[in-house]
Amino acid sequence: MSLSPQFLDELRARTSLSALIGKTTKLQKAGREYKGCCPFHNEKTPSFYVNDDKGFYHCFGCSAHGDAIRWMTDQRGLPFMDAVKELAQAAGLDVPAPDRRTAERAEQAKGLHDVMQAAADWFTAQLGGLDGAAARDLLARRGISDATARAFGFGFAPDSRGRLRTALKEFGDAMLVEAGLLIQVEGKEPYDRFRGRLMIPIRDPRGRVIAFGGRIIGEGEPKYLNSPDTPLFDKGRTLYNLDRAAPASRKANRVIVVEGYMDAIALAQAGIGEAVAPLGTALTEAQLERLWRMVDVPLLCFDGDAAGQKAALRAAHRALPMLEPGRSLAFATLPAGQDPDDLIRSGGPGAMETVLHATQPLVDRLWCAERDAEPLDTPEQRAGLKRRLSDLASQIAEASVKYEYQADFRRRYDEQFAAPPRRAFTPFERRKPGEKWKPPPAPVTADAKAVRAAGIDRVLAKAVLAGLIRHPAEIARHMEVLGSLQLADGALGRLFEAVVDLALEDRALDSDRLVTILASSGFDSVASDLLRADTMPYSFTQSAGDPERARIDLDEAIAIMVARPEVDAALVEATRAMQAKFTDEAFERQVALVREKQALDERLANLCQANEDARAFGPEGN
Structure with missing residues (x-):
């Protein structure tokens, strides 16, 4: 159905x-929001904001927005x-009537829902009857309680056609037949699909039975x-137990994917309700x-076991093209030969939680799988590993994730x-043989105190803000770290707040529209100054260039x-501590911070050099 x-x-x-x-959700007034x-x-400090005037919510912690x-x-x-x-009912609005075809499909679906619920009720009744004894014994052997059997709607299909x-x-x-309950063979009477089986209803997110x-x-x-x-039922788009797991996952802030129905049911019976399962196939893109x-x-x-690990790796490969900043998979591995029910029976829910907390990130799973795929004793084998890793990364569509x-x-x-790289000596370590080490000159006290107050490099901040105006879609991805730009005072700080506000209000905002709105809001002069920044030595401040390169470089600059x-602040504190009392530990701390500062300077210089190379050699040089 299409709504205007x-x-x-x-x-x-x-x-x-x-x-x-x-x-x-408990909310409190905060100005106009x-x-x-x-x-x-899960968080303890509020970072979730609701704006009635603009009609959206946004979390600066996890980027939830809508x-x-x-x-x-x-x-x-x-x-x-x-x-x-x-929402329409609460607002006193009538939802527009669907067209004839949509209405017919809705009526057909309603009839099929009635059929499936009637079948579920009949199967449940058979489980409690004389014919259901063997099925009840199976549930008892699996440790499924009566309460769990009722909650999940277990039933029994007699061995009859x-x-x-x-x-x-x-x-x-x-x-x-359309509901999948009977099998129709041409020229013969239709007959029951399910015979002599323990029946497990499969429900949609609203809890309606759609399959078995x-x-x-x-x-x-x-x-x-x-x-x-x-x-009603598309196996590749449906997850078993989603109707019960969805509310549980919002409380637990996690969702667990297990191999089958009985695994999800065993976890739910142990108090872990946020588990779902695919339906006999590998995870699909729609399920992910x-x-x-x-x-x-x-x-x-x-x-x-081998089958379980193979299934996990298939899911890892399938997820790769769909990764986005913050969006990934994690893996927990059960002991070989055990399913969740076995582990819970032998060690209780605590043993299962121990497995669930021993997680492995997606990147670790991929690295380990390729590293262990074959011996790495020869240069050719190691080159093969490098190529396989490169091929994996190239599958990722999102540029910044691919780069990472x-x-x-x-x-x-x-x-x-x-x-191992040769050790580089800092200026503090270069001294003549026999020469006694002397601490570096003490920093000017006023300068040392001003380090934290000075905060962000304003020149770099201007370049980043110019990049955000040229690429407004990047703002939401960096919302959490960009909060630090609010420390900037004057026109730069006010412009940053306006840019962020506009970009969050309209996710489809492009650079030209953003500049037009800024101009009408009194930011014409400062925004124009920034966008004359083709002279700035960064790819993301240029009016033309490779958008993917600009996005990656903007990530690095931020x-x-x-x-x-x-x-800088830590280096000032380390230097002051060493001047007060020299120790090897204090010296090593200062040297490490000097190296870290040099590394940041080199990273910034590399951004400038990469842009110069791109200008000199054109697209091929990039």
Whole structure:
């Protein structure tokens, strides 16, 4: 169903965002906004702001951002249309009627939902009857309590070709076939798909039954049988237990992906309710996107055997092209030969939590897998490792994440295989044989005290701000660290606040529109001065050039800008401490800080040189 932008704008305008969010999140007035602890990640100091005038919320800690509809879909876990309907009802608006085809599809889906719920009720009744004894024994052997069986809707399909068909005959064979409950073979009577199996309902995010998984009771293949794809059920887009795990994950700030139904159920029975499972296949792109809507770093917890580790690595490779800043995967590995149920039975929930806390980042999993894939005794084998790592990083679409993976893989490779670098001596260490060491001249006291007060290098800050105006889409990615620019006073500080405010209000804002709005807001002079900065020696301040290079260089400049004041201040303190009382420890601390400061200066010089090279040689030189 398509809704007009005008209707959605009216819906947002009639919704008090602070009142909506305030129902579940404690907010307090902060000037023209409201603030509170972010509901999307655990924090003690409020960094979550709600602006009723502009109709959006934003967290400066985890970058969660959206309007009233986004709040309902991300925080409440509702589908888009359900969110719109609930907000419209509260606002006194009528949702526009769907077109005829949409209405027909909705009516068809309603009928199929009725069929699936009727089937679930019938299977549950069979589990409690005489025919369900063997299924009940299986649940008892697996340690599934009666309360858990009721909560998850376990049932039983008798070993019969027609009992379900007879029980649900009022729906008609055609609808039962469409729902995946009967199998239709040309020229023959349709018959029950599930026979002699423990039945596990599969639900959509709203808790409605859309499919079933059936586990064989005795011997036979396949061990698990899922419903086929239907108008209600798309196996590659569905996660088992999502309806129960979504609210649990918001409280726990994590979501755990396990291998199968029974793993998720065992975790829930042990008090770990935020677990989901794919449905007999490797994780798909659609399932990964759904997980990332819940948390930034889903945790995959697969068996420690070869099959489990192979599945984890497939998920790692599939996630690579979709990575974004802050969005990744983590891995926890169960002991070989054990599933969650085995581990919980032998060691209790605490043993499971120990495994879940021993996480491995995605980059570690990829590095270890490639490093251990084959021997690395010869130059050719080591070159093969380097090529495989490069190929992995090249799959990442997002430029800054790709750059970080390339740098990380390069660092790990050098640490393991490169010869140790020759030690460089600082000026403090260069002295003649027999010459007694003397401390460097004491810094001017006033200068030393001014280091922290001076804060960010204003020249670099101007370059960064020029880069942000030329590339407004980068502002949200760096929101947390850019908070330090608020220390800048005068026109620069006011311009920064205006740029950030405008970029957050309109995520699609381009540079030309941003400059136009700034000019109309009284920032014409200072913004124009910055944008004459083709003379600044950085790729991100230029009016033309490689956008990917500019984005990577802007990331680096921001990192240097934020780190430099802290290094300078620490160096002043270290020097003062060494002058007060010389010790080897104090000397080593000062030398380390001098090296760190030199490294930052070299990184900044490299940014300038890279831009000069690009100008000299053109696109190919880049």
